[in-house]
Amino acid sequence: MQLPEIDDLLARTHIVTLPLVTRFRGVDAREAAIIRGTHAWSEFSPFLEYGDTEAASWLRAAIEFGFDSTLRRRSDGDIWVNATVPAVAPSALDSVLARFDGCRTVKIKVAERGQSLADDVARVEGVRERLGADARLRIDANGGWTVDQAVDALRALSRSDLEYAEQPCCTTAELVQLRGRLSTEGIEVAIAADESIRKAEDPLEVARLGAADVVVVKMQPLGGIRRATDIVRAAGLPATVSSALDSSVGIAMGAQLVAALPAPRHDAGLGTASLLADDVVAEPLRPRAGRIPLTPVTVDEGALERLASPAARQEWWHDRIRRCHALLAAFG
Ligand SMILES: [Mg+2]
Structure with a gap:
């Protein structure tokens, strides 16, 4: 992959701070680098605590999407996305679901610290009651259960007919053990791996x-559309594309990965622009009738100014981009 010169790359980069509707991963704002590529706007937004080696894959993805003239970018059609329900009480479900217009798939957070299995059952059943038998419900435990807890929880929750359970336990070894237990006990629920997949080798x-x-x-951690597509093909498993709470620019990159993947394609975790209180585009990629379009996004110059990070944060990001660019130049 051809890398742009570092000075050119930095001259095309805007560092922004995006306010969130609610706290996420303990923060109420998300920092991102928005890059005016030669072929498309792209985003570089590894979480702040990530080291350079990990972040370099994210930069690789941003450069491929923004600068690679041979990358196929679809501009027609749309993709289905899922709604996301945090660990709220059933009384809050109507207002949460209202943020995700027409979504036929809902991801529901379970195994929240300080809550019980009864809370999870009430939340999942509450969504099923509201959306009816045709809705696809998936749960996400973010690795919060032991194998024993997961067996008990999935026995109860699978009565609500789940599309799959995402990362019920923490480690890959526990997921293997859990799948064995579920099959022995006749509990039918598919398992998805999320946190188990951070690097290219993981799938x-x-x-x-x-x-x-x-x-x-997720397309940024896996190093871009081509690499992510190759990895999914090699793994031979159906994939759900998701975002890491990106701006609409990052969401648009994820949508192109969905369009590039082989079928069957699960509805994508790309409805998250609804969780941002402000965005870098005039028309954020929030779901309408359950879908987001594949048309290229246009970044709003006024928004880049309004959301510009303080000078010290810009400097921090520029240094990070320099270091990651040097890693890519050395190791590809
Ligand atoms: Mg997850």
Whole structure:
């Protein structure tokens, strides 16, 4: 892959701070670099605590999307996305679901610290009651259960007919063990791996060990559309594309990965622009009738100014981009 010169790259980069509707990962704002590529706007937004080696894959994805003239970018059609329900009480479900217009798939947070299985059951049943038998419900435990807890929880929750359970336990080894227990006990629920997949090798490992039925993939950590597509094909498992709470620019990149993947394609975790209180485009990619369009996004110059990060944060990001660019130049 051809890298742009670092000075050119930095001259095209805007560092922004995006306010969130609610706190997420303990923060109420998300910092991102928005890059005016030669072929498309792109985003570089690894979380602040990530080291350079990990962040370099994210930069690779941003450069491929923004600068690679041979990358196929679809501009027609749309993709389905899922609604996301945090660990709220059933009384809050109507207002949460109202943010996601027409979504036929809902991801529901379970195994929240300080809550009980009864809370999870009430939330999942509450969504099922509201959306009816045709809705696809998936749960996400973010690795919050032991194997024993997961067996008990999935026995109860699978009565609500789940599309899959995402990362019920923390480690890949536990997921393998859990799938064995579920099959012995006759509990029918598919398992998806999310946190188990952070690096390019991970989906192959998950597939090889039989740890999951579905892999959750994000295009920035996996190094771009081509690499992510190759990895999903090699893993041979159906994939759900998701975002890491990106701006609408990052969401648009994820949508192009969805369009590039082989079928069957699960509805994507790309409805998250609804969680941002402000965005860098005039028309944020929030779901309408359950979908977001594949048309290229146009970044709003006024928004880049309004959301510009303080000078010290810009400097921090520029240094990070320099270091990651040097890693890519040395190792590809
Ligand atoms: Mg997840």
